[in-house]
Amino acid sequence: MSAAAFDHQHTRVPLPFDVKSLRGLSEKMMQSHWENNYSGAVNALNNVRGRLSQALSDANTPPYVYNGLKREQLLRTGSVVLHELYFANLGGDGKASGDLRSRIAASFGTFDVWESEFRKIGQGLGGGSGWVVLGYNHRLKLLENYWLADHGSNPADTAPLLVMDMYEHAYQMDYGAAAARYIDAFFANIQWDAVSKRL
Amino acid sequence: MSAAAFDHQHTRVPLPFDVKSLRGLSEKMMQSHWENNYSGAVNALNNVRGRLSQALSDANTPPYVYNGLKREQLLRTGSVVLHELYFANLGGDGKASGDLRSRIAASFGTFDVWESEFRKIGQGLGGGSGWVVLGYNHRLKLLENYWLADHGSNPADTAPLLVMDMYEHAYQMDYGAAAARYIDAFFANIQWDAVSKRL
Amino acid sequence: MSAAAFDHQHTRVPLPFDVKSLRGLSEKMMQSHWENNYSGAVNALNNVRGRLSQALSDANTPPYVYNGLKREQLLRTGSVVLHELYFANLGGDGKASGDLRSRIAASFGTFDVWESEFRKIGQGLGGGSGWVVLGYNHRLKLLENYWLADHGSNPADTAPLLVMDMYEHAYQMDYGAAAARYIDAFFANIQWDAVSKRL
Amino acid sequence: MSAAAFDHQHTRVPLPFDVKSLRGLSEKMMQSHWENNYSGAVNALNNVRGRLSQALSDANTPPYVYNGLKREQLLRTGSVVLHELYFANLGGDGKASGDLRSRIAASFGTFDVWESEFRKIGQGLGGGSGWVVLGYNHRLKLLENYWLADHGSNPADTAPLLVMDMYEHAYQMDYGAAAARYIDAFFANIQWDAVSKRL
Numbered sequence: 001m002s003a004a005a006f007d008h009q010h011t012r013v014p015l016p017f018d019v020k021s022l023r024g025l026s027e028k029m030m031q032s033h034w035e036n037n038y039s040g041a042v043n044a045l046n047n048v049r050g051r052l053s054q055a056l057s058d059a060n061t062p063p064y065v066y067n068g069l070k071r072e073q074l075l076r077t078g079s080v081v082l083h084e085l086y087f088a089n090l091g092g093d094g095k096a097s098g099d100l101r102s103r104i105a106a107s108f109g110t111f112d113v114w115e116s117e118f119r120k121i122g123q124g125l126g127g128g129s130g131w132v133v134l135g136y137n138h139r140l141k142l143l144e145n146y147w148l149a150d151h152g153s154n155p156a157d158t159a160p161l162l163v164m165d166m167y168e169h170a171y172q173m174d175y176g177a178a179a180a181r182y183i184d185a186f187f188a189n190i191q192w193d194a195v196s197k198r199l
Numbered sequence: 200m201s202a203a204a205f206d207h208q209h210t211r212v213p214l215p216f217d218v219k220s221l222r223g224l225s226e227k228m229m230q231s232h233w234e235n236n237y238s239g240a241v242n243a244l245n246n247v248r249g250r251l252s253q254a255l256s257d258a259n260t261p262p263y264v265y266n267g268l269k270r271e272q273l274l275r276t277g278s279v280v281l282h283e284l285y286f287a288n289l290g291g292d293g294k295a296s297g298d299l300r301s302r303i304a305a306s307f308g309t310f311d312v313w314e315s316e317f318r319k320i321g322q323g324l325g326g327g328s329g330w331v332v333l334g335y336n337h338r339l340k341l342l343e344n345y346w347l348a349d350h351g352s353n354p355a356d357t358a359p360l361l362v363m364d365m366y367e368h369a370y371q372m373d374y375g376a377a378a379a380r381y382i383d384a385f386f387a388n389i390q391w392d393a394v395s396k397r398l
Numbered sequence: 399m400s401a402a403a404f405d406h407q408h409t410r411v412p413l414p415f416d417v418k419s420l421r422g423l424s425e426k427m428m429q430s431h432w433e434n435n436y437s438g439a440v441n442a443l444n445n446v447r448g449r450l451s452q453a454l455s456d457a458n459t460p461p462y463v464y465n466g467l468k469r470e471q472l473l474r475t476g477s478v479v480l481h482e483l484y485f486a487n488l489g490g491d492g493k494a495s496g497d498l499r500s501r502i503a504a505s506f507g508t509f510d511v512w513e514s515e516f517r518k519i520g521q522g523l524g525g526g527s528g529w530v531v532l533g534y535n536h537r538l539k540l541l542e543n544y545w546l547a548d549h550g551s552n553p554a555d556t557a558p559l560l561v562m563d564m565y566e567h568a569y570q571m572d573y574g575a576a577a578a579r580y581i582d583a584f585f586a587n588i589q590w591d592a593v594s595k596r597l
Numbered sequence: 598m599s600a601a602a603f604d605h606q607h608t609r610v611p612l613p614f615d616v617k618s619l620r621g622l623s624e625k626m627m628q629s630h631w632e633n634n635y636s637g638a639v640n641a642l643n644n645v646r647g648r649l650s651q652a653l654s655d656a657n658t659p660p661y662v663y664n665g666l667k668r669e670q671l672l673r674t675g676s677v678v679l680h681e682l683y684f685a686n687l688g689g690d691g692k693a694s695g696d697l698r699s700r701i702a703a704s705f706g707t708f709d710v711w712e713s714e715f716r717k718i719g720q721g722l723g724g725g726s727g728w729v730v731l732g733y734n735h736r737l738k739l740l741e742n743y744w745l746a747d748h749g750s751n752p753a754d755t756a757p758l759l760v761m762d763m764y765e766h767a768y769q770m771d772y773g774a775a776a777a778r779y780i781d782a783f784f785a786n787i788q789w790d791a792v793s794k795r796l
Contacts (some may be wrong), residue, residue, distance in 0.1 A: 003308035005343050036774035044462050051463065056316055063323025064442050065449065068466045070320060070346040074354060076462075077345075081338045081355040109202035117255055121269060124262025129726040129747075129764070138358070139280045144204050147269040150726075150746075154353040155273060156280040159337070167726070168765035173773060177633035177766065235575035243661050250662065263641050263673075264648065267665045275661075328527040328548075328565070348548075349527075366527070367566035372574060376434035376567065401706035403741050454714055461721025468718060468744040472752060479736040479753040507600035515653055519667060522660025536756070537678045542602050545667040552751040553671060554678040557735070 006053035009046050012039055013084050017091025017191075024185030025090070029173040034087065037169050041079035041151075048072045071152070078151030082131055085163040085198075092191030100161075100196040104134075107143040114145070115187075121147045122166050122183045134162040136199060161198045162190065205252035208245050211238055212283050216290025216390075223384030224289070228372040233286070236368050240278035240350075247271045270351070277350030281330055284362040284397075291390030299360075299395040303333075306342040313344070314386075320346045321365050321382045333361040335398060360397045361389065404451035407444050410437055411482050415489025415589075422583030423488070427571040432485070435567050439477035439549075446470045469550070476549030480529055483561040483596075490589030498559075498594040502532075505541040512543070513585075519545045520564050520581045532560040534597060559596045560588065603650035606643050609636055610681050614688025614788075621782030622687070626770040631684070634766050638676035638748075645669045668749070675748030679728055682760040682795075689788030697758075697793040701731075704740040711742070712784075718744045719763050719780045731759040733796060758795045759787065 108114035171182035307313035330347040370381035506512035569580035705711035728745040768779035
């Protein structure tokens with residue numbers, strides 16, 4: 001088969017900010033995050049796509065083996081997409097304003113309630129992994145926060161707006177197990193303009 | 200807290216077709232599917248939302264207990280959204296045409312390759328549960344098929360276009376373990392106009 | 399590689415009771431359960447084992463593709479093991495007595511509390527799938543009930559004693575969505591002697 | 598309810614080795630692992646147990662909310678049990694011998710094949726989390742390696758013998774993203790006598 005769905009090779013998106021400019025998130029950690037975790041996901045997704053193409057052409061592939069590869073595709077797709085959104089919503093001054101801030105306040109009662117739920121979710125990762133996402137659910141027509149226990153756990157039919165990586169590779173190198181301090185640093189560096197444009 | 204994200208009560212969407220008009224999918228099974236499985240998910244989502252509101256106000260709720268509820272919210276959100284899309288893409292004559300058919304063919308090489316992958320995924324559900332989704336991934340700019348092992352496993356930043364329920368409640372009553380015959384019936388009843396409008 | 403861990407071919411264990419003797423669980427459903435769901439899991443496990451052997455010998459297999467197969471192995475292993483324990487704890491008169499009954503009562507306060515929790519877990523399966531297990535946790539030295547959301551979700555270091563299948567193939571054919579009536583039938587047919595011997 | 602299954606409060610097991618004696622695994626990292634990740638799991642398990650007891654007594658708790666807590670119980674149980682086994686199989690000289698070595702070799706063809714699979718699984722963790730376990734499956738009567746994607750993913754009816762933590766908190770502080778170097782250090786410190794006694 002020669003077609004986009006099977007042949008597409010994803011190209012890595014560079015870090016969209018000066019890696020030395022973040023406050024409280026070290027250059028060393030961000031570089032490692034991009035080069036190891038994100039790049040590894042891109043390579044894996046591209047490799048799995050090729051294997052799917054082969055497996056679909058091979059009549060001996062049982063459906064449950066095929067779906068083992070589809071599961072990997074779903075996981076790597078989530079990792080690639082969420083990492084790109086995460087990097088792209090960093091590099092700012094952390095100050096939310098304007099229409100998005102108003103809409104968040106309207107949905108959650110106040111902006112502070114939204115922030116307190118977003119932070120609470122980030123602190124509740126028992127297994128040391130996962131994502132916190134503010135998303136707009138197209139079907140429910142709601143702005144909501146979601147907890148994603150892994151890359152493949154996403155809300156259905158939802159545009160991710162603000163994405164926070166809570167895998168330990170996002171903070172252990174700088175903060176050890178002090179996840180709350182990492183969440184402070186994340187908030188201080190949010191690029192809210194990028195978040196607004198996603199809505 | 201009094202705010203949409205916590206107070207929203209979802210209302211059930213009626214079946215968007217004459218339940219006697221489907222070919223090979225019995226009225227009894229579709230009614231049970233809507234009244235038990237879909238309605239149960241709506242009730243659960245509404246209930247969990249209320250519990251989240253209480254738990255966020257209670258300083259004694261540890262974050263990992265809060266996230267247990269957030270996980271339930273994610274699962275019920277997926278069940279509600281995917282069921283509504285599933286019902287709404289049934290009731291048609293199963294004949295794809297026009298722009299969407301062309302775009303699927305362009306993405307997968309041919310329309311038949313797309314259909315063969317979609318069907319193969321449906322036959323590979325080892326555990327008797329899951330969804331098959333043709334989606335448009337906004338980030339990767341690709342039409343792709345996905346296998347969702349449960350309601351909470353969704354592709355990130357993706358619009359679901361065609362949704363097939365492969366939980367056993369979708370077919371056991373009519374077909375027992377003969378999932379492939381259910382998939383035939385599903386394809387014969389696809390409402391492609393509804394699918395096209397989602398793109 | 400020629401070795402048990404890679405070459406083992408599992409042989410199906412026949413149903414350990416007269417399939418016409420169960421009360422409230424039809425011969426048709428139990429036969430379908432054994433022939434389709436259980437046998438499918440055995441075939442899948444044997445097939446995946448062969449693929450693992452090949453993949454380990456092939457230096458081109460990236461670890462994340464290898465682990466996709468390992469995940470399938472874990473899921474099929476769970477399905478095979480849990481199905482065999484489920485069938486083997488049916489075919490009795492449902493009357494618990496003796497030492498096991500006393501130990502359950504001691505662990506849960508009363509036998510009825512144990513039964514009410516076991517039944518409640520069975521009724522809470524939002525996705526239409528999963529298992530309920532009474533197990534003895536060797537590390538914690540506790541008799542506990544567990545909810546397994548899929549075949550691969552099991553308590554660590556625990557001997558499963560009583561196993562109830564809550565996948566929809568275990569009851570939809572006889573009871574539709576009325577899971578509580580299936581649970582009644584399950585309890586009426588428990589083979590408690592088999593359960594006692596597992597302790 | 599006053600009974601072991603609901604009231605049991607687990608007590609932390611101290612690190613069973615001199616934390617300064619390990620080679621290539623720093624005192625700082627091991628202390629953080631024990632004090633933050635393991636102790637956090639013990640606290641969470643004890644807390645969830647209390648909440649289960651309350652929820653079971655409350656007729657207003659819907660089964661799907663109850664099962665949200667049971668899922669947390671399963672996850673924390675896995676984290677507690679697997680961490681204790683992990684710590685207890687460190688502190689040795691890494692040299693396997695005797696009966697267990699022979700049995701591993703018999704099951705996998707050679708001891709080196711076993712080790713190569715165990716290491717390969719460890720390198721394949723796409724999401725930065727999980728466990729690798731050599732276990733004895735009581736039902737299949739096989740020594741096998743398993744990949745556990747999270748604390749709740751365990752092989753059914755299996756005694757864990759050798760347990761390697763691949764969550765990033767187990768190695769990022771010392772090795773960053775260089776998981777393979779951590780695996781070397783893990784192997785150099787295996788306490789094989791403890792592993793043998795588990796069989």
